[in-house]
Amino acid sequence: xxxxxxxEVGRTRVARPTEARTAGSLRWxxxxxxxxxxFAVFVPVFLFGTFITFLLGTLTGLNPAYVQLGxxxxxxxxxxxxxxxxxxxxxxxxxxxWFSALLHGSLGSSWIDGISISxxxxxxxxxxxxxxxxxxxxxxxxxxxxxxxxxxxxTTWVDRAITGFTSLMSVMPPFTVGIILVAIFAVQLxxxxxxxxxxxxxxxxxWFSHVILPAIALSFDMVAGVARQLRAGLVSAYGQNYxxxxxxxxxxxxxxxxxxxLRNGGGPALALVGLSLPNLLGGAVVxxxxxxLAGYGVFASSSALHGDVPAVQGVLVVSIVLVVxxxxxxxxxxxxxxxxxxxxx
Amino acid sequence: MYSRLRRLPSFWIASVxxxxxxxxxxxxxxLAPHDPLAGGSALxxxxxxxxxxxxxxxxxxxxxxxxxxxxxxxxxAFEVAAIALVVGTIPGLLSVYLGRVFxxxxxxxxxxxxxxxxxxxxxxxxxxxxxxxTQAMLSVGILLSPMxxxxxxxxxxxxxxxxxxxxAVLSGGSTGWVLRRxxxxxxxxxxxxxxxxxxxxxxxxxxxxxFLGIGVQPPAPTWGGMLASDLxxxxxxxxxxxxxxxxxxxxxxxxNLLADVLRDTxxxxxxxxxKKRALAKARRxxxxxxxxxxxxxx
Numbered sequence: 001x002x003x004x005x006x007x008e009v010g011r012t013r014v015a016r017p018t019e020a021r022t023a024g025s026l027r028w029x030x031x032x033x034x035x036x037x038x039f040a041v042f043v044p045v046f047l048f049g050t051f052i053t054f055l056l057g058t059l060t061g062l063n064p065a066y067v068q069l070g071x072x073x074x075x076x077x078x079x080x081x082x083x084x085x086x087x088x089x090x091x092x093x094x095x096x097x098w099f100s101a102l103l104h105g106s107l108g109s110s111w112i113d114g115i116s117i118s119x120x121x122x123x124x125x126x127x128x129x130x131x132x133x134x135x136x137x138x139x140x141x142x143x144x145x146x147x148x149x150x151x152x153x154x155t156t157w158v159d160r161a162i163t164g165f166t167s168l169m170s171v172m173p174p175f176t177v178g179i180i181l182v183a184i185f186a187v188q189l190x191x192x193x194x195x196x197x198x199x200x201x202x203x204x205x206x207w208f209s210h211v212i213l214p215a216i217a218l219s220f221d222m223v224a225g226v227a228r229q230l231r232a233g234l235v236s237a238y239g240q241n242y243x244x245x246x247x248x249x250x251x252x253x254x255x256x257x258x259x260x261x262l263r264n265g266g267g268p269a270l271a272l273v274g275l276s277l278p279n280l281l282g283g284a285v286v287x288x289x290x291x292x293l294a295g296y297g298v299f300a301s302s303s304a305l306h307g308d309v310p311a312v313q314g315v316l317v318v319s320i321v322l323v324v325x326x327x328x329x330x331x332x333x334x335x336x337x338x339x340x341x342x343x344x345x
Numbered sequence: 346m347y348s349r350l351r352r353l354p355s356f357w358i359a360s361v362x363x364x365x366x367x368x369x370x371x372x373x374x375x376l377a378p379h380d381p382l383a384g385g386s387a388l389x390x391x392x393x394x395x396x397x398x399x400x401x402x403x404x405x406x407x408x409x410x411x412x413x414x415x416x417x418x419x420x421x422a423f424e425v426a427a428i429a430l431v432v433g434t435i436p437g438l439l440s441v442y443l444g445r446v447f448x449x450x451x452x453x454x455x456x457x458x459x460x461x462x463x464x465x466x467x468x469x470x471x472x473x474x475x476x477x478x479t480q481a482m483l484s485v486g487i488l489l490s491p492m493x494x495x496x497x498x499x500x501x502x503x504x505x506x507x508x509x510x511x512x513a514v515l516s517g518g519s520t521g522w523v524l525r526r527x528x529x530x531x532x533x534x535x536x537x538x539x540x541x542x543x544x545x546x547x548x549x550x551x552x553x554x555x556f557l558g559i560g561v562q563p564p565a566p567t568w569g570g571m572l573a574s575d576l577x578x579x580x581x582x583x584x585x586x587x588x589x590x591x592x593x594x595x596x597x598x599x600x601n602l603l604a605d606v607l608r609d610t611x612x613x614x615x616x617x618x619x620k621k622r623a624l625a626k627a628r629r630x631x632x633x634x635x636x637x638x639x640x641x642x643x
Contacts (some may be wrong), residue, residue, distance in 0.1 A: 167598075305559070
């Protein structure tokens with residue numbers, strides 16, 4: 001049974017037979033591969049995602065004349081506006097125009113008021129990202145704490161209580177949690193505002209008080225997932241012989257936990273963090289409605305209801321880019337922590 | 346499979362709950378004591394004898410709306426899971442047999458569907474395609490299809506390359522017999538698990554969409570729509586959202602429980618689990634363990 005290093009060494013030997021193989025050169029090669037390989041997976045995802053997005057816009061058969069003029073649109077006006085937005089060209093030409101503009105950072109302009117969509121999304125994405133980022137932090141911190149405690153105190157009542165609590169959390173959709181939080185903290189206790197947003201430049205607390213409830217609502221699913229995965233990973237890592245060996249060697253429980261168990265058992269939980277960003281961004285649509293935030297989720301649903309196709313495409317493209325970028329980062333982190341994950345990318 | 350399931354209490358809890366919920370979905374509108382759309386002069390009333398769960402901001406009976414709304418919410422979840430099953434399983438099985446180009450294409454499409462922010466896409470698809478219930482079910486079903494694609498593909502890969510299937514065919518087993526005996530159980534269990542999971546997720550998504558007024562517009566009663574209207578009157582009736590929330594949570598929990606039970610009892614792991622349970626039970630009763638008991642667990 002060849003180990004990862006042996007396979008890696010074998011590969012480099014085939015590739016560059018004359019070059020001296022120091023530990024340093026291998027290390028850089030490995031890091032380079034770890035960064036490049038996820039790109040090979042995510043570039044097709046990006047291409048397909050944007051293609052599906054554009055196709056979706058075309059399939060709806062909506063046109064700017066209908067959006068701007070409604071039932072009053074004459075065939076003449078329809079043709080004029082279609083020409084103005086380049087909709088009278090063949091599908092692939094349209095797609096190419098749209099895609100090359102996209103690579104230059106332009107998402108086109110809204111069919112409703114002609115405002116640039118990058119500006120519209122730029123104003124709103126800050127709100128959604130602050131909520132999503134805070135939810136991510138809560139999800140990782142609380143989830144890791146619950147999962148870690150449950151694994152250390154496994155099979156005790158604490159473990160069972162945490163497991164029960166997390167399975168309760170996992171069946172609560174974000175918008176129900178949001179409504180419960182509003183009912184408790186805004187309506188009954190009156191300690192936090194129930195709706196609205198204040199930017200960070202106006203002070204930390206006002207910003208935080210408006211963002212914390214939506215972030216908690218959004219984080220429930222992730223807390224439950226991270227806690228469950230981390231507990232399972234750590235429990236199986238604790239059962240390994242090397243942990244027994246380390247204990248026999250007299251290493252401190254703290255060192256065993258952080259160096260041996262956490263590093264080997266944390267992979268699945270980290271992978272789950274990578275997969276959870278789509279959920280956080282998607283959940284934004286409902287939590288923003290509950291908490292009256294003018295974020296990008298609300299923008300997406302209202303543009304979609306008004307038939308503003310370029311705006312919807314813009315939102316979808318931005319979210320695809322965010323998800324792909326975040327997944328790349330998580331993948332690289334995963335490779336650093338757990339060399340074996342690299343083989344499966 | 347079924348005989349193993351029957352021995353677990355959590356299977357009974359899950360199936361009783363789901364049967365009740367399904368009955369609610371089918372008979373809900375018939376059971377409603379009042380017209381779910383008819384308003385009255387008594388607004389935002391607390392629960393009373395005439396209105397068992399009180400009235401909402403237009404004086405409509407909450408219990409009737411809850412019962413009438415369960416149709417869209419619950420049957421919607423099953424419909425979504427069924428669409429995902431068809432859209433996901435067929436390419437999943439074909440990807441093993443139809444050559445590398447098809448395999449690569451479907452794999453990339455499924456990767457993309459997983460990476461998309463689910464709810465944003467569901468909202469965009471449904472609203473752009475005409476904001477109807479059919480559009481909502483179709484788009485959510487397509488977005489959920491990777492769940493089925495992955496499990497059916499994995500199952501087909503293992504089965505198609507396994508020697509016991511080859512051996513069964515060589516020793517004269519008919520195709521039907523091989524399918525029933527070897528391939529069926531292998532593919533059915535993971536697809537059943539995925540179906541329970543997908544129905545749970547589908548229920549949440551349908552509730553979220555109706556909460557946003559997408560797919561079904563008010564005043565048509567839905568669980569999500571009730572939550573949306575309750576949100577505006579929390580100061581008067583802080584307990585009102587509890588009814589739909591409890592129903593949603595119970596249903597999702599029942600689906601998750603069913604998925605867990607199916608996962609625990611399928612395959613070798615399930616055999617071990619049930620053997621352990623049988624042993625523990627025998628020990629608790631203080632009986633001497635009979636050898637047949639341990640051996641009888643199939």
